[in-house]
Amino acid sequence: MMKISLFLGCLVPNRYPGIEKATGICLESLGIDWKELEGASCCPAPGVFRSFDEPTWLALASRNITLSETDERDVLTICNGCYGSLADANLKLKNNPVLKEQTNSHLSQIGRHFDGTIDVRHIIEFLYSEIGVQKIKETIVRQLDLKVALHYGCHMLKPSSNRATASVEHPSVFDELVEVLGCTSVDYPDKMECCGAGGGVRSALGETALAITEHKLGKIEGADVDCIVEACPFCHMQFDAGQVSLAEKGREFGIPVIHYSQLLALSLGYSPEDVGINLNEMDCSDFCNLLNELKKD
Amino acid sequence: MAGAPSIEEVIEDFNVLKCMQCGVCSGSCPSGRQASLNVRRLVRKIGRDHAAISDESLWMCTTCYNCQERCPRGIAIVDAILAVRSIAAHEGLILERHRQVANLLQEHGHAVPIDDAHKEKRMQLGLNSLPSTVHSHPDDLKDVKLLLASCGFGDITGGKE
Secondary structure (H helix, E strand, C coil): CCEEEEECCCHHHHCCHHHHHHHHHHHHHCCCEEEECCCCCCCCCHHHHHHHCHHHHHHHHHHHHHHHHHCCCEEEECCHHHHHHHHHHHHHHHHCHHHHHHHHHHHHHHCCCCCCCCCEEEHHHHHHHHHCHHHHHHHCCCCCCCEEEECCCCCCCCCHHHCCCCCCCCCCHHHHHHHCCCCEECCCCCCCCCCCCCCCHHHHCHHHHHHHHHHHHHHHHHCCCCEEEECCHHHHHHHHHHHHHHHHCCCCCCCCEEEHHHHHHHHCCCCCCCCCHHHCCCCCHHHHHHHHHHHHC | CCCCCCHHHHHHHCCHHHCCCCCHHHHCCCCCCCCCCCHHHHHHHHHHCHHHHHCHHHHHCCCCCHHHHHCCCCCCHHHHHHHHHHHHHHCCCCCHHHHHHHHHHHHHCCCCCCCHHHHHHHHHCCCCCCCCCHHHCHHHHHHHHHHHHHHCHHHHHCCCC
């Protein structure tokens, strides 16, 4: 049985803890040998920190990876940003002896050493390839009759040279994991487009990020769905807090946003309040009522 | 230790001069639809001279990788943009908001640290008020700070006031 350590990152524990709670529920219910990666830091965020200084980015990412190497566990990420950062850094260090030596000389300052003995996983590809759709189908206790707009987000799939998932333009992995829970994944224009947050754009150029988000939300609005499902807390925040900002400008969408871990936990019998869907920035009370109604069926 | 490449290395390493200006990149760019980022023009600029480092549109890329995936010449466009950004950062060209995020990392080990409102949300969910990250492990936070110092990160980003 594969052993993993759960990498929390920044946004999940510090802004959307419902996703942390839901992920623990899912891993436990599926019988996965897991523990939290204690003492981990920011991945560090690729858009900002990798942009500034690659050696620093590699040093911090490798510290997180070595914590998991010590435990002899693969790292499981629940954020596209953390995945992008840690998986790309891990590959770079495994493949480039010069960078590895340079990084290890920094790590020696804190008594650590990068060996390159483990892999970095994303929860979607991990569930799909290690657990499988069939096992999930057998484990869940109820079907969720929801129409959802799936948002893959960018770094789960790209750059494809560093990813195991098959298709960048027309993937189905995430759709299959959602549909096995009874949901309908509704197709919509620009489904594979970015949420707008990445690359440091949300943090420094918020209006540009928000314009990209508004474009995407406009397409989702046309698809008439119950909610957006993503697998990245940064996309989650951009859609959730972004809708609050857009509403202040008079553009109201009212489309609830949930992470796949939260959706799967609902299928496992948990309530929306158990996994913090009510703790989004935007008001999700109608959606929580709908989910609680579904639960009674 | 110098962490940024030279513009010549970026051009060489990422095949920038193979660009034939076809425009698939800008046609695929979600940010280009909304902002003044024109990836095709930016790639040409990177290939020509050092001036690309002060081009504001460098920072409008969300790193979605559409352009890099679709480039018919196999140019690693996003990787090149990230590398040019690092040259800019090493020359002190960092947006103020990014500098603030860098300071948060240096102080807390998280780019987005916990606050009281979210401690409250954690407790509502039955979680510990602090997560099991560096927030609960001061020795690990000390290691993160030592590592950042070893890399000279504070000097690069202008450090804390």
